Amino acid sequence: PYMVALMTSLVAPLPGDKILEIGTGSGYQAAILAELAREVHTVERHEELSAEARAVLGELGYANIHFHVGDGSVGWPDAAPYDGILVTAGSPQVPPSLRRQLADGGRLVIPVGPFREQRLHVVTRQGNLYEDIPSCPCVFVKLYGAEGWTTQEPG
Numbered sequence: 014p015y016m017v018a019l020m021t022s023l024v025a026p027l028p029g030d031k032i033l034e035i036g037t038g039s040g041y042q043a044a045i046l047a048e049l050a051r052e053v054h055t056v057e058r059h060e061e062l063s064a065e066a067r068a069v070l071g072e073l074g075y076a077n078i079h080f081h082v083g084d085g086s087v088g089w090p091d092a093a094p095y096d097g098i099l100v101t102a103g104s105p106q107v108p109p110s111l112r113r114q115l116a117d118g119g120r121l122v123i124p125v126g127p128f129r130e131q132r133l134h135v136v137t138r139q140g141n142l143y144e145d146i147p148s149c150p151c152v153f154v155k156l157y158g159a160e161g162w163t164t165q166e167p168g
Contacts, residue, residue, distance in 0.1 A: 016151065017041065017042050019133075019149070020122050021046065021049070023120065023122045023133070023135050024097040024098070024099045024120050024121075024122045025097065025120060026049040026050040026096070026097050027050070027096070028050065028051060029050075029051050030049075030051060031050065031051060031053075031054070031095050031096055031116075032046050032050045032053045032054070032095060032096065032097045032098070032099065033053075033054050033088060033089055033093075033097070033098045033099070033114065034046060034053060034054070034055040034056070034098075034099050034100075035086075035088070035098070035099070035100040035101060035111075035156070036055075036057065036100065036101035036102045036154075036156070037055040037056065037057035037062060037066045038062060038066070038101065039062075039065075039069075040055070040065075040070045040078075043066065043075075044070055044073070044078070046099065047070075047075050050077075050096075050097070052079070053079065054079045054081060054089050054095070055078060055079070055080055055081065056082070056084075056085040056088070057080070057085070058082070058083065058157065058158070060082045066080065079092070084158035084159055085158060086104065086108050086110070086111075086158030086159055086160040086161035087108065087111075087159055088108070088110050088111050088114045089114075090114060094114055094115060094116035094117075095115060096118070096119050096120075097120050098114065098115060098119070098121040098122070099123075100124065100156060102124070102153050102154050102155060102161070103124035103125065103126065103128065103131040103151075103152070103153040103156055104124070104125055104155075104160070104161045104162070105127070107121070107123060107125055107134060108123075108156075108161060109160065111123070111160075112138070115136070115143075116138070117140060118137075118139065119137070120135060120136065120138075121134075121135070121137075121138075122134070123136070124151050124153040125147075128152075128155060129152055130150070131151050132147045132148060132149065132151065133147070133148040133149050133150075133151050134146065134147050134148065
């Protein structure tokens with residue numbers, strides 16, 4: 014719960030915002046974001062997890078969450094741009110596709126670095142400029158995909 018709260022505060026969603034979450038998992042983070050923002054798109058690479066989260070959050074009445082199955086390392090360009098992007102898996106670098114999908118003034122929060130030595134990064138877009146500020150140390154599962162980790166070997 015602490016990391017969910019920290020990452021949510023760093024992405025700083027406002028009531029009119031459209032947010033992209035990478036890594037749906039149980040849907041807990043998406044539900045938190047949906048309480049704070051107008052619209053949430055969440056991408057999960059495991060179809061079963063996405064379906065379970067969709068069912069549970071649908072029963073709870075979350076109509077402003079859109080569930081997608083795919084490669085989260087490349088985001089979800091069909092609904093871009095996003096006012097905030099929150100990634101719940103660690104990447105070796107900030108994926109260029111996620112930067113491009115940020116709206117002007119938008120914030121991207123993502124764990125970056127080697128598997129067991131990640132830091133939370135906050136990337137803010139101002140026009141064509143991106144400010145990347147490393148934050149606290151963290152350890153997340155790997156973000157697999159075209160712009161994340163490409164092998165599933167440990168470490």
